[in-house]
Amino acid sequence: MEPLILEALLERWDAVQVAVEKGESWTTVADWLRKYLERKYPEHSQSKKLPLAETIRTRLPRLYQGELGKRAVL
Numbered sequence: 001m002e003p004l005i006l007e008a009l010l011e012r013w014d015a016v017q018v019a020v021e022k023g024e025s026w027t028t029v030a031d032w033l034r035k036y037l038e039r040k041y042p043e044h045s046q047s048k049k050l051p052l053a054e055t056i057r058t059r060l061p062r063l064y065q066g067e068l069g070k071r072a073v074l
Contacts, residue, residue, distance in 0.1 A: 001051040001055055001059070002059055002063065004037060004050065004051055005033065005051055005055075005056050005059050005060065005063060006063050006067075008033040008036050008037050008040075008056075009033065009060065009063055009064060009067065010067070011036070012032070012033060012036055013067075015032070016029055016033075016064065019032075020064070026057050026060050026061055027053070027057050029057075029060060030053045030054070030056035030057035030060055031053050033053075033056050033060070034050070034051070034052070034053040034056055037050050037051070038050065
């Protein structure tokens, strides 16, 4: 599931950055990313091929911090 979460994070990076700066909760951001994935992959939205918002929420902070670290080095 992490590759899909990372894909959504990277594709929506600017929006996630703004949300983090505004102090939005990871739950809110995870909901956005889940909806983004549902729109991008409608054929999988009702199957177990897309991560649930809760799964995204639990993994998102670590993935975000990892990507933030990579971007800081650039």
